[in-house]
Amino acid sequence: MxxxxxxxxxxxxxxxxxxxxxxxxxxxxxxxxxxxxxxxxxxxxxxxxxxxxxxxxxxxxxxxxxxxxxxxxxxxxxxxxxxxxATVARAGDRRLRIGSTASRALAGWLRRLRQRLPDGTELSLHMNVSANALLRMVAAGHLDVAFVHEVEGCPLRMPDGLEQRVLVEREPQFISMARDHPAAAAPVVDLTDLGEDHWMVDPTVDGEWDGLRRVLAAAGIDPPVLHADYHTAASLIVVGEAVAPCQPTSGPRDDMAIRPLRNDPLAVRLLLCRRPGGSEETYALVYAELAAAYREAALRASTYRQWLLRNKSPLLQAPAA
CATH class of the missing domain: 1.10.10.10 (Winged helix-like DNA-binding domain superfamily/Winged helix DNA-binding domain)
Known part of the structure; x- marks a missing residue:
């Protein structure tokens, strides 16, 4: 060999x-x-x-x-x-290679980009649960941009030379639970109300387990934790076997309740990253359409929209035409 x-x-x-x-x-x-x-x-x-x-x-x-x-x-x-x-790109190849962790804004972002980018532009999407892996792909030239989240208290390993723009400085993470969970009766949930539940977390998501462990310890609770991907988690959550952190843009489900945590102890920062040297005009367009798609997703999620109203978020303001 x-x-x-x-x-x-x-x-x-x-x-x-x-x-x-x-x-x-x-x-x-x-x-x-x-x-x-x-x-x-x-x-x-x-x-x-x-x-x-x-x-x-x-x-x-x-x-x-x-x-x-x-x-x-x-x-x-x-x-x-x-x-x-880079030689191919300079020769006039029109393409935009996007990397992303999971987000409800993705579909709207891609739809908007197809409408706004020049005709003939080839769009590709590479999904990965690891933000650090996506950033390495951008640094290596395999992706043009990456939309990633950084768990609060667990900085990403940002390769040298990458440029980043902050989409959301602090996005709260909500909790998903069974519709008939006792804590679901309240509009806001205390961490201590979930101290006896099994918590589900995907340890392959960069920073996810470390960030959750830090927040649980600060609250003085040590619940049992299950490690699995979030697709598996959903089937356990709906039958009351587990609770799990989730993005606030998560859509409503008849069999699941999504609630914010009191004082928002869990949060992430949303970033768009790229290597320098590309078109500034294209990068500005990509960021603007991502911001618009995220706002759409945020306002579609009723629980998140109520949170935005309570916190007087600038996301509620329509962008200038």
Whole structure:
């Protein structure tokens, strides 16, 4: 087996993420596939490159030696790809590659961009639960812009040179629960009212678990926590088996209640990021249409709209024509 750049990129991802699970998510592949690939690489070299344990993967001495040679090669290949793509862009290729974490504003944003961008512009969307992975893709030239959220108290690892614009400085995170949950009877929920519930959180979302753990500890409660993705969480929430943080723009459901938390202890910052050097006019348009789409999504969600009214949010003001 001859080592290829994709193998070296996988080794770097495992070392950076500290676990096969997180590295697989960042690489867009399954954990079993990455585990198999790592075993083949180690078999080809005749020794282990990582020590596996309950706390994740750590490079062995040989692993450190291989990584020291692999990283410059991966960086050089990434630079080569960036330069080639920049050459294509300068030749007149019209495209906009968007990365995003999950957001109710996405559909409206894409619809608006298709209406406003020049005819023939190719739009593509890359979704990822990891904001840090999207930012790395922007820095490497694989994406033009990324719309990401940063959990309060858990700063993102912003690559050097990226430009960022703040869409929302502090977006409160609401709580989703079963429609017949006792706390759902109130318009605003106290954290202590949920101290006996199972909380669901996706640990692969950058900062999500650390941010929630900090807020729960500050409230003096230590509820049982389940780790899973939020699609799985919904099926447990509706039957009363769990509660979970959610975006305030989440739409209403007949089988689920969405409520704000008193004093808004959970929050994120919404950012649009790009590499410098592109068209300032296009970037301004992309940001303006994102802001408009987010406002639409915010006002459509009745619980969030009521929160905006109580807090006299500037989002309630229509943008200038």
């Amino acid at each position: 001859e080592l290829e750049v994709r193998h070296l990129r996988a080794l770097c991802a495992i070392a950076d993420a500290g676990s096969l699970h997180k590295a697989a998510r960042q690489l867009g592949m399954s954990q079993p596939s990455l585990s198999t690939q790592l075993r083949r690489i180690e078999n080809a070299l005749g020794a282990e490159l990582f020590q596996r344990g309950s706390t994740g993967c750590r490079p062995t001495p040989l692993g450190h030696a291989v990584l020291s040679r692999a990283r410059p090669l991966v960086a050089e290949m990434s630079a080569l790809v960036r330069e080639a793509r």
